[in-house]
Amino acid sequence: MHHAVLKKIGVIGPNKSGCSKELYDFGIELGKRLSSPGRIIVCGGLGGFMEAVCKGMKQSANTFFGQTIGILPDAVTDYANAYVDIPIATGMGIARNSIIINSSDIIIAAGGGAGTLSELAFAWQQKKTVLCVTQFEGWANELAGKNIDDRGNGLFVPVNTIDEILKYLDNL
Amino acid sequence: MHHAVLKKIGVIGPNKSGCSKELYDFGIELGKRLSSPGRIIVCGGLGGFMEAVCKGMKQSANTFFGQTIGILPDAVTDYANAYVDIPIATGMGIARNSIIINSSDIIIAAGGGAGTLSELAFAWQQKKTVLCVTQFEGWANELAGKNIDDRGNGLFVPVNTIDEILKYLDNL
Amino acid sequence: MHHAVLKKIGVIGPNKSGCSKELYDFGIELGKRLSSPGRIIVCGGLGGFMEAVCKGMKQSANTFFGQTIGILPDAVTDYANAYVDIPIATGMGIARNSIIINSSDIIIAAGGGAGTLSELAFAWQQKKTVLCVTQFEGWANELAGKNIDDRGNGLFVPVNTIDEILKYLDNL
Amino acid sequence: MHHAVLKKIGVIGPNKSGCSKELYDFGIELGKRLSSPGRIIVCGGLGGFMEAVCKGMKQSANTFFGQTIGILPDAVTDYANAYVDIPIATGMGIARNSIIINSSDIIIAAGGGAGTLSELAFAWQQKKTVLCVTQFEGWANELAGKNIDDRGNGLFVPVNTIDEILKYLDNL
Numbered sequence: 001m002h003h004a005v006l007k008k009i010g011v012i013g014p015n016k017s018g019c020s021k022e023l024y025d026f027g028i029e030l031g032k033r034l035s036s037p038g039r040i041i042v043c044g045g046l047g048g049f050m051e052a053v054c055k056g057m058k059q060s061a062n063t064f065f066g067q068t069i070g071i072l073p074d075a076v077t078d079y080a081n082a083y084v085d086i087p088i089a090t091g092m093g094i095a096r097n098s099i100i101i102n103s104s105d106i107i108i109a110a111g112g113g114a115g116t117l118s119e120l121a122f123a124w125q126q127k128k129t130v131l132c133v134t135q136f137e138g139w140a141n142e143l144a145g146k147n148i149d150d151r152g153n154g155l156f157v158p159v160n161t162i163d164e165i166l167k168y169l170d171n172l
Numbered sequence: 173m174h175h176a177v178l179k180k181i182g183v184i185g186p187n188k189s190g191c192s193k194e195l196y197d198f199g200i201e202l203g204k205r206l207s208s209p210g211r212i213i214v215c216g217g218l219g220g221f222m223e224a225v226c227k228g229m230k231q232s233a234n235t236f237f238g239q240t241i242g243i244l245p246d247a248v249t250d251y252a253n254a255y256v257d258i259p260i261a262t263g264m265g266i267a268r269n270s271i272i273i274n275s276s277d278i279i280i281a282a283g284g285g286a287g288t289l290s291e292l293a294f295a296w297q298q299k300k301t302v303l304c305v306t307q308f309e310g311w312a313n314e315l316a317g318k319n320i321d322d323r324g325n326g327l328f329v330p331v332n333t334i335d336e337i338l339k340y341l342d343n344l
Numbered sequence: 345m346h347h348a349v350l351k352k353i354g355v356i357g358p359n360k361s362g363c364s365k366e367l368y369d370f371g372i373e374l375g376k377r378l379s380s381p382g383r384i385i386v387c388g389g390l391g392g393f394m395e396a397v398c399k400g401m402k403q404s405a406n407t408f409f410g411q412t413i414g415i416l417p418d419a420v421t422d423y424a425n426a427y428v429d430i431p432i433a434t435g436m437g438i439a440r441n442s443i444i445i446n447s448s449d450i451i452i453a454a455g456g457g458a459g460t461l462s463e464l465a466f467a468w469q470q471k472k473t474v475l476c477v478t479q480f481e482g483w484a485n486e487l488a489g490k491n492i493d494d495r496g497n498g499l500f501v502p503v504n505t506i507d508e509i510l511k512y513l514d515n516l
Numbered sequence: 517m518h519h520a521v522l523k524k525i526g527v528i529g530p531n532k533s534g535c536s537k538e539l540y541d542f543g544i545e546l547g548k549r550l551s552s553p554g555r556i557i558v559c560g561g562l563g564g565f566m567e568a569v570c571k572g573m574k575q576s577a578n579t580f581f582g583q584t585i586g587i588l589p590d591a592v593t594d595y596a597n598a599y600v601d602i603p604i605a606t607g608m609g610i611a612r613n614s615i616i617i618n619s620s621d622i623i624i625a626a627g628g629g630a631g632t633l634s635e636l637a638f639a640w641q642q643k644k645t646v647l648c649v650t651q652f653e654g655w656a657n658e659l660a661g662k663n664i665d666d667r668g669n670g671l672f673v674p675v676n677t678i679d680e681i682l683k684y685l686d687n688l
Contacts, residue, residue, distance in 0.1 A: 066410020113321025149285025238582020493629025
């Protein structure tokens with residue numbers, strides 16, 4: 001499939017330390033239902049919510065190689081979660097968050113601390129739409145429906161359920 | 173002066189388009205009064221609040237070369253504001269915000285849209301103290317006194333005036 | 345397929361302006377014959393030799409999605425060649441060359457000017473083996489069989505034909 | 517002094533492990549004699565040749581603060597050599613070499629292994645003149661007077677002594 005047809009979906013949210021059991025389970029379910037021939041995900045490649053969505057995708061019936069891209073902070077690929085098909089070793093530390101945003105057509109955010117907040121800020125600067133899940137505490141919920149500054153408007157779309165996310169993506 | 177003694181103060185805030193006349197004037201005054209032999213500033217090197225603080229420093233009676241460092245997004249130094257002594261051409265675009273934070277001992281934030289928000293998020297991740305000016309609208313005021321996530325506590329110190337900023341810095 | 349089993353092959357060589365007809369044709373043939381279920385390529389995502397190898401892979405009988413990764417210099421994916429499955433928009437300019445090297449298990453180099461030379465130098469620093477094609481003029485041929493400095497030894501393996509490349513990869 | 521008048525001189529060469537006693541001594545002498553009100557140096561901020569030139573500058577009679585800029589690979593400034601006035605913590609690892617080149621008006625290279633070679637390759641891509649010292653073994657000597665590829669011509673100027681370097685700089 002050509003990359004112009006393919007939809008590249010950024011997935012941002014907490015690492016292991018900030019990811020509740022509920023959010024992890026939501027991530028697995030989201031990954032399973034996101035999985036479709038025309039979609040791949042781009043995430044930070046580590047644990048927590050990133051791992052959950054990758055895991056869900058790889059557990060889906062129609063999974064395929066190349067679905068899960070991990071943009072890693074380290075200069076080696078060793079620390080990618082086990083469900084990343086394609087690990088990218090940036091060696092840039094937390095500055096790699098900008099590459100996740102730049103490489104995504106649209107983004108899904110859930111929960112989230114400071115790392116996720118930096119990604120939301122980059123997404124706004126690059127005028128990317130972010131589907132902000134509202135059912136978990138964190139910056140995705142905090143900023144859902146809000147404008148960060150005057151350069152954009154309405155880019156942070158509140159979504160409450162996986163059904164709403166899929167409906168939004170199907171209508172693109 | 174050795175760099176371990178020197179205090180490197182990050183300065184973050186809006187570029188030209190997001191910087192009011194009041195904030196620009198505050199920036200000039202801040203730069204003038206910050207200027208002292210033991211302090212240099214590290215900023216994004218462009219217009220608006222960054223330019224104002226650089227300008228104030230260079231207008232101060234005790235200004236010296238090397239006081240104003242501009243960490244630029246471009247791969248050339250041409251777009252640095254006229255008051256930057258040392259322009260660094262990162263060629264990294266908005267990801268350069270992480271370098272401003274990494275290179276600062278302590279940070280002053282005022283006003284601010286999405287770019288400043290990404291810097292505040294990076295500062296939190298790197299556990300740097302940020303003096304958040306509360307008298308201007310923007311993310312510095314919005315997050316003053318708040319905790320971004322559970323990894324830190326009290327790093328975003330509210331300050332209302334230049335006197336408070338100088339008092340805090342003198343007590344370090 | 346799990347990324348630890350998968351072989352990630354870096355492909356470095358000239359962009360459009362430095363790529364002869366002969367080298368481009370060699371690249372297409374190389375891509376066709378490299379294509380196998382256990383291999384993906386990581387390249388700079390632009391024209392010339394990078395495009396040729398991507399094109400060959402996508403023309404092979406056993407091509408699959410996710411085989412061709414393009415690590416782009418720009419902050420947008422628009423300038424990826426048409427045969428890149430997964431474009432990564434680094435926004436880092438020429439510094440992105442380090443990410444290509446970091447993300448590869450082993451590298452194939454052919455022809456090459458200054459950009460390729462920077463990649464060869466990074467590969468040496470990261471102690472990655474590079475198969476250096478000797479039948480085309482450029483830095484791959486120039487450095488084949490040589491040691492860049494004392495930190496490594498024998499990392500730049502001379503190879504003259506596609507048969508030799510495949511034999512080396514099969515023996516890993 | 518305004519940064520457009522100031523000459524920013526890149527200094528590239530081996531780290532501690534690749535720097536002979538002779539090259540270190542040459543670096544100190546070079547630093548001492550380079551020191552003048554209109555010049556600052558931009559280097560990688562670590563040991564070996566970088567440290568020697570910084571040390572020489574700070575030992576010169578007319579030294580001033582801000583003369584020595586260290587563009588560090590780490591996300592912290594702790595590992596800068598003791599003679600760096602202004603340490604920049606990029607957190608980008610070896611990719612930071614591109615920032616040294618981008619931020620320099622002209623470059624001096626001596627000795628050099630793989631790291632220096634990557635910097636020479638970046639300098640060529642950015643069309644920066646490099647004064648290549650020919651009296652020490654390494655990539656600076658190896659490439660002195662040569663063209664890396666067809667995009668430029670004569671950018672790598674052979675120089676044998678500090679007198680020749682100063683003469684070249686004075687004539688700019």
